[in-house]
Amino acid sequence: xxxxxxxxxxxxxxxxxxxxxxxxxxxxxxxxxxxxxxxxxxxxxxxxxxxxxxxxxxxxxxxxxxxxxxxxxxxxxxxxxxxxxxxxxxxxxxxxxxxxxxxxxxxxxxxxx
Amino acid sequence: xxxxxxxxxxxxxxxxxxxxxxxxxxxxxxxxxxxxxxxxxxxxxxxxxxxxxxxxxxxxxxxxxxxxxxxxxxxxxxxxxxxxxxxxxxxxxxxxxxxxxxxxxxxxxxxxxxxxxxxxxxxxxxxxxxxxxxxxxxxxxxxxxxxxxxxxxxxxxxxxxxxxxxxxxxxxxxxxxxxxxxxxxxxxxxxxxxxxxxxxxxxxxxxxxxxxxxxxxxxxxxxxxxxxxxxxxxxxxxxxxxxxxxxxxxxxxxxxxxxxxxxxxxxxxxxxxxxxxxxxxxxxxxxxxxxxxxxxxxxxxxxxx
Numbered sequence: 001x002x003x004x005x006x007x008x009x010x011x012x013x014x015x016x017x018x019x020x021x022x023x024x025x026x027x028x029x030x031x032x033x034x035x036x037x038x039x040x041x042x043x044x045x046x047x048x049x050x051x052x053x054x055x056x057x058x059x060x061x062x063x064x065x066x067x068x069x070x071x072x073x074x075x076x077x078x079x080x081x082x083x084x085x086x087x088x089x090x091x092x093x094x095x096x097x098x099x100x101x102x103x104x105x106x107x108x109x110x111x112x113x
Numbered sequence: 114x115x116x117x118x119x120x121x122x123x124x125x126x127x128x129x130x131x132x133x134x135x136x137x138x139x140x141x142x143x144x145x146x147x148x149x150x151x152x153x154x155x156x157x158x159x160x161x162x163x164x165x166x167x168x169x170x171x172x173x174x175x176x177x178x179x180x181x182x183x184x185x186x187x188x189x190x191x192x193x194x195x196x197x198x199x200x201x202x203x204x205x206x207x208x209x210x211x212x213x214x215x216x217x218x219x220x221x222x223x224x225x226x227x228x229x230x231x232x233x234x235x236x237x238x239x240x241x242x243x244x245x246x247x248x249x250x251x252x253x254x255x256x257x258x259x260x261x262x263x264x265x266x267x268x269x270x271x272x273x274x275x276x277x278x279x280x281x282x283x284x285x286x287x288x289x290x291x292x293x294x295x296x297x298x299x300x301x302x303x304x305x306x307x308x309x310x311x312x313x314x315x316x317x318x319x320x321x322x323x324x325x326x327x328x329x330x331x332x333x334x335x336x337x338x339x340x341x342x343x344x345x346x347x348x349x350x351x352x353x354x355x356x357x358x359x360x361x362x363x364x365x366x367x368x369x370x371x372x373x374x375x376x377x378x379x380x381x382x383x384x385x386x387x388x389x390x391x392x393x394x395x396x397x398x399x400x401x402x403x404x405x406x407x408x409x410x411x412x413x414x415x416x417x418x
Binding site for chain 1: 148149150151155157192195241244246247248252256346
């Protein structure tokens with residue numbers, strides 16, 4: 001279980017429902033590790049600044065995370081966390097490994113503008 | 114323009130310790146950070162040498178506690194905020210955030226710490242997370258039974274190599290010198306492992322991808338000849354750099370390596386501007402020394418107010 005203040009995604013159904021019912025969704029899938037924690041923290045801060053975006057996290061080691069790991073956009077990813085951005089139910093951006101607040105804000109401003 | 118008694122730039126242990134002291138002394142205190150609170154501590158797996166904690170504590174938990182403690186005494190935070198302009202002089206101090214808010218203060222503490230050094234060569238950024246990694250504990254298992262490069266020969270490179278040896282088939286260390294800079298006990302553990310080879314006096318110049326393999330183009334620093342080697346992945350551990358580039362247009366005294374020069378009371382050459390923690394020119398960089406620096410800077414400011 002991830003120890004963050006973000007809402008967690010715990011099932012494939014929950015993920016499906018989230019991306020079907022929300023235009024803008026950002027999910028950080030990882031562990032409580034050095035590269036992942038800063039991204040969860042940045043999501044926590046940014047969810048106050050971007051109320052129209054649904055920020056979530058997901059434990060990389062639960063079987064349900066296959067819904068993220070098996071995305072074609074994540075093929076070739078060899079670094080945690082995987083960060084996936086959905087718009088209107090479709091993946092519009094995916095990143096692997098740590099991202100700075102500046103990088104996350106730049107992606108959000110680009111794809112969710 | 115908003116006004117605070119103290120602006121602290123950087124929310125690592127030095128900045129948070131200073132904030133706890135200045136806020137408790139009822140000085141209005143704003144902590145600014147371009148990321149979240151905690152600095153490098155939040156990315157440390159476990160902290161075992163912080164006095165008063167009998168059992169090791171997760172770095173993110175310690176960082177979270179420091180932030181909560183500062184908040185409890187009234188510290189305000191602006192996190193994930195970009196400083197888009199600022200001015201620091203004896204007479205005037207202000208910062209502008211995200212091209213919007215302008216905030217002024219009588220005192221400023223710079224506690225921006227340091228960050229892992231990047232090689233800044235072609236391919237490094239492009240393959241981050243898909244062949245290039247900076248964390249053995251995070252990404253080591255992706256390379257189970259694979260052949261990898263480790264770039265670097267200091268303590269972090271050798272400690273991370275020991276972790277990676279639990280997963281990988283082989284490690285080729287690429288190091289710019291003829292000897293390792295890591296402590297002997299750690300270096301010996303890594304280098305005596307039959308799975309480890311070292312390419313001495315070489316520096317990477319570029320990374321490429323060839324089908325599923327990562328290619329390192331490395332230069333022999335003695336002959337200037339370049340070679341290309343293939344492995345499954347690359348882990349980079351080449352030390353830390355001070356987060357001081359944003360100060361380049363400010364007349365603050367820095368060392369040639371970019372660390373801020375202060376007096377024993379943490380004040381810089383600009384009156385009312387202090388530096389604390391890993392950004393400061395000093396010999397030892399630990400959480401405890403950062404907390405000490407932050408405390409001294411805060412007490413000096415409290416004394417002056």
